[in-house]
Amino acid sequence: MYRYDQYDQQMVDTRVAEFRDQTRRRLDGHLSEDQFRPLRLMNGLYLQLHAYMLRVAVPYGTLSSAQMRMLGDIADKYDRGYGHFTTRQNIQYNWIKLEDAPDILADLASVEMHAIQTSGNCIRNISSDQYAGAAADELVDPRPYAELLRQWSSFHPEFLALPRKFKIAVIASETDRAAMLLHDIGIRIVRNDAGEIGAAFYVGGGMGRTPMIAPLIRDFVPLDQLITYAEACLRVYNRHGRRDNKYKARIKILVHEMGKAEYTRQVEAEFAHLLSQDIEPPLAELARIKAQFADPAYETGLADEIDLANPAFARWVASNTHAHKAPGYAIAVVSLKPVGGIPGDASADQIRLMADLARDYSFDELRVTHAQNIVYPHVRKADLFALWQKLNAAGLATANLDQIGDIIACPGLDYCSLANARSIPVAQKISERFAANGKAEDIGELKLKISGCINACGHHHAGHIGILGVDRKGTENYQLLLGGSEGADCSLGTITGPGFGEDGIVDAVEKATDVYLARRESGERFLDTYRRIGMQPFKEAIYAKESVDG
């Protein structure tokens, strides 16, 4: 994985010193909150519902054991013994003291981490496929391109005051595991008919109050023009994006209102101009980065067989492992969704244990997924049982990946000052309901996502089943959506009808899954059945008269 060079380290260390001074001046009264707020936000420090909250960047979700261990230590030393992994592959701490924040940033810098650009109207953490560099189905490892974009976008003076925040995802497989089409810019690394590697650009996707799927604006950008093209996309947005209305300020609104054709025309014109300005980093820099993402030293001659005699282990292997490109290896996923648990939360001890296990079983590497889980990207199949035993002893071996209990949920009103309703209790009740009724495995793949407000941090638009919490005259109310997908078959969910109370929404979800179980055809996922039979059978079941309590 990528290691900082002297410039990276110097930039991060300088920022820590700068923020330490800014914090001192805030505490001694030389800076007002109005002056300090943008400075702390540039360093990922929010004032949230209960306290200051620090969001730490995990570039494209990749972590070393040492970095993961530091995240656990910070949870103990400065927070309340846990952290929350987010849908942007980051981690958040909920109980930070302002006077501790510079020390936390210094600790992070000691392991090549920071919280820069995890807030504000700038280019945020670049996200990617959590199986990058390991998946059997990828064209190339997308992370070197994500890293190149990270370096380009970090402190980019032209793009630190965009009309609104800006999110980029990079993938390199046909299977989209990063919700790429729901980003401001989605980049898919592709091979053209001539056999050359390049990038397809999708621009103007997003969730929030106006969800949109990003249209393809260019199917092939040569690799030695990747940054130049991204710069052109941002420049046109920065020039024309609306600053008068924050709800219409994202690039998706610009592309929609300007029209894909006109936006693309302007990007191409800007691109042509920028090509004459020679702003592209030399390919030697990309080569330098790529060298740091070389495959680990896989053993050869390993057996592919796994002893599945233990039924619980067999279930975990079936649901929580994924095909690896190297014979004898597997990708293993730790679900941070125990039955009745808080999606994405992990204790300091669990975080440190996951770090140790990465050192012992996965070439010192972990990934954070946008679904709020943790990945061991390179595990010998022969080691899976030992890994599972240690995870199981720590409550980290829930076998539910991509099942209804593997719920994405934003922090909701329990933690977030923007939220209108709580997300976590609904997630807990649903996971408990489906653990008790035993239907989860039979249902199979069903991606359920919950947001506590229209900002959609819980990706409810993209859930096979989505839930949106709203405030109805001071009471929490939950809308149900069906038919969303974040994958290559990207689609946006449709609201079923009137909302429900907290218990009613759990009943409604079960009724929807019962329709699926009754109507599914061979091989169909919940989403496939919904797409085949449409909304009406679900509505009829969900709104049978006694079920509506909202």
Place this chain on the structure above:
Amino acid sequence: MKILTGNDLRSGAVVWWDGSGWSLHVEQAADVGNDGDVIAAREVAARTVVSPYVIDGEATSAGVRPAHIKERIRALGPTVRLDLSLKPADPTAGDWVI
């Protein structure tokens, strides 16, 4: 009644104006009437509190209770981690929020 809340500048903890200072316990919040903005400005200048604002509250037999659920969750702590709330020993503390 009108009550004044904000966050402690240094710790970030949710605090409530009790008539003479800031309390962690909303039950002790004072009715600030029309004086909330004046108190808030004075306390911001004194660097004790950050981002103060006035909300609606109601007097109950158990003390002051914020009118809106969001403020009740701010007052108690996360309902899903009562061990981290102001009433970690009370398993029914979440009922007060709802």
